[in-house]
Amino acid sequence: MAAKKEIGVGLLGMGTVGRGVYRILTDNRAGIEEKVGVPIKIKKILVRDPAKDRGLALSEGLLTTNVNELLDDPEIDIIVEVLGGVDQALEYALSALGKGKSLVTANKDMIALHGKKLFAAADANSRDLFFEASVAGGIPIITPLKECLAANRITQLIGIINGTTNYMLSRMSKEGLGFQEALCEAQSLGYAEADPSSDVEGYDAARKLTILASIAFNTRLRLDQVFVEGITRVTAEDIAYAANLNYTVKLLAIARESSDGIEARVHPALLPKNHPLAAVNDVYNAIFVTGDAVGDVMFFGRGAGELPTASAVAADVMSAARNLVNNVPGMIGCTCFEEKRVKPMGLTVTKYYIRINVADRPGVLASIAFIFGKYQVSLASVIQHTSGECAELVLITHNVLEKNLQDALIEIKELPVVNEVSNVIRVEGE
């Protein structure tokens, strides 16, 4: 193949991220060309409405509503998919790879659900499939895992990878807001959508965790193998009690490998205030990774936004372009070369924070402690807060098997002196 004089890019979509990619590839053109060796040029952009004002001076003929103008253009070497959604994006992505184009995408849903199929197409066509922007916006994490930490066996990965919930929990923590107030505030600032369920129920984080854990452990994890619990039941009281015990509450995405399999779970957790992730507030994201050689490392930054996300897309475009210029597209393909077992959630071992509303009567703690003892749940601390005829017990357990704890709670809920098990939140990072 003759040496390439220019790399052509086709952009599928011109929403927030697409506009950012356009701006970076245009504004930083000179430096990008120096680094790649040849110019990178956006040749075509697929949009729904070419007439829409995008606040950019786009040259004549750049926009099209016909995807084939991109997929069939031999001068387009790299397709950048920033449409969002799954089905149509997947169709276009597979078609692009099949036609020998490298693919860069920011689409976490598509990668989490169809990563295997996409990698098969990329590898079959010896083309690159890059998706750094699909997790944690502009924070470099996919490349560090695939390359910089590649000599390690990764043992653990803990992420704060949903900015919306991290903003809400930060506000609840700092200002004592309730869940609903924090949500309204996040919505009014544009951090949360009108239907916030993907964020607050933990699904967004679960998709990202599926991607990260697959890379970290070199095994393809399926989204349905991730345990998911959102933050909707976290209250201002829980956060205040946690703070008194020197913890902060975060929505964590946790993946861990031990001799009996992989754990992958998303749930709120109490985290010691001196843990590096505890200082990650507001819409910031961070991923804390432990490797057998490197020890603990953490990657921190903005997990969303036009330019941060586009920064990752543009870097992927540069890598794909460099590989094309050097005739080595697809040099680093799928790294899921193992098949590892996923541990059932019931076999997870962790600590718990448990808040129980009880009648303020002698013997109550004894009857609760008796049941915990029966299920091998041992308590690290017990604090009682009395108000009127009721008392609130705030318990922290030692490490315990998830299913033992759940069994104990079923019995405890049936005790006549127990009004309510108000909340149960896992404790991590100790």
Added chain:
Amino acid sequence: MAAKKEIGVGLLGMGTVGRGVYRILTDNRAGIEEKVGVPIKIKKILVRDPAKDRGLALSEGLLTTNVNELLDDPEIDIIVEVLGGVDQALEYALSALGKGKSLVTANKDMIALHGKKLFAAADANSRDLFFEASVAGGIPIITPLKECLAANRITQLIGIINGTTNYMLSRMSKEGLGFQEALCEAQSLGYAEADPSSDVEGYDAARKLTILASIAFNTRLRLDQVFVEGITRVTAEDIAYAANLNYTVKLLAIARESSDGIEARVHPALLPKNHPLAAVNDVYNAIFVTGDAVGDVMFFGRGAGELPTASAVAADVMSAARNLVNNVPGMIGCTCFEEKRVKPMGLTVTKYYIRINVADRPGVLASIAFIFGKYQVSLASVIQHTSGECAELVLITHNVLEKNLQDALIEIKELPVVNEVSNVIRVEGE
């Protein structure tokens, strides 16, 4: 060239890092081979004393005292330089590159002083020169700057990149230790050397900053262009006063680009307690990077140690091996393709913390404030602490030109009411 069936590695040195590299490439051999595509094998190790007990089961004939057994072995594709020191390391490194071998090094001194010469040799021979381990141990920072953030114009980089001084300042801050006590503690723990000057005087951080800034700004910075001030004059009192004002004291390595040039400086600084770098304690390192697209990102982890540093070396070996297998060694060469001006230190604009011991007499503050005013130094806060006949003034300035401040201090020192300008520390991160 026929496809390679194996990549041979020659290890120059078997000290702490060398032993770590050997252990990782041996213990994680299977996963490394899966990722690279072919096995990576250590063929020869240069040592001074082959008889020394290294606590490792090394196969017969692996050790040699003759460097030519490595440099002239056609089966050795990659030379890993972990000797330390500059002159001999440089000689071997240039020879290796000249003989068409890729080079991986952890040697910050060699790269900071001779990066240009080494890159010229690597580029002339189309071989890789990788040095991720030379800065911040196992924390990925060189690859993120060269690749993941490559679409950005980097505007600023602030690092805590010397673990020894960060440990000492953390102990001074938490336990109220003085400089000397903290140093003794660091020495007894093996964190500081018998001659600690390279760490406490800031030279170690300056070498690392030279490397990082050259990559971040795509211009070759010289070590002698970095302003360096160590932590020897930081006292427990300064740290206590800073804490009262909601700052923590860190040794920062700062590089910034503005329209009038590059700033590069290493010095202690007051950092607001809510800055992400303020939570980086003990021997941990972190690098906070600002890019025009990505915004703020931070990379955190252990900056030293056998396995963390070796993790970075081993990853570089894997990248170099993959490039050799794909016939693209040297694909990413030197990125210093610009020549940027370095700003004289006197033109730096920053805030200052100033502690002045004065006679406790009316009019003292007025005479000091008069001189500051004359030099356009405006004060953000003034706190006076009286003890006996003396008073200590703790001042924080607004942003001011370095040379104006230094001129003002010369006059202030001459005031009869001023006993001593006890300390002057810059304030960063606001």
